[in-house]
Amino acid sequence: MSTNLVAAVINxxxxxxxxxxxxxxxxxxxxxxxxxxxxxxxxNGQSEMVKLLLDAGADKLFHI
Incomplete structure (x- = not known):
């Protein structure tokens, strides 16, 4: 199911x-x-997706 999230974000x-x-x-x-x-x-300028990911706990420093 993880790749499904990747596809959802990309799209x-x-x-x-x-x-x-x-x-x-x-x-x-x-x-x-x-x-x-x-x-x-x-x-990709997807501000709503950025907010969704941050609200879900995405690490701002991941892969830096």
Whole structure:
């Protein structure tokens, strides 16, 4: 299910991302390039996704 969260973040699908986060998946995971989901959403200007990930406990310093 973790890769489903990655896909939801990449596609900026807030509804699915919320659903996967509610199941307890790790929000501090990476995409296939090794970028954190927080970095991916931030770099793509997905402010609502950034907020969702931060509210779910995403580590701001992950992979720095």
């Amino acid at each position: 900026n699908n807030l509804k699915d991302a919320k659903k996967f986060i509610e199941t307890g998946v790790n929000v501090n995971q990476t995409d296939s390039s090794g970028n954190s989901l927080l970095l991916v959403s931030s770099a």
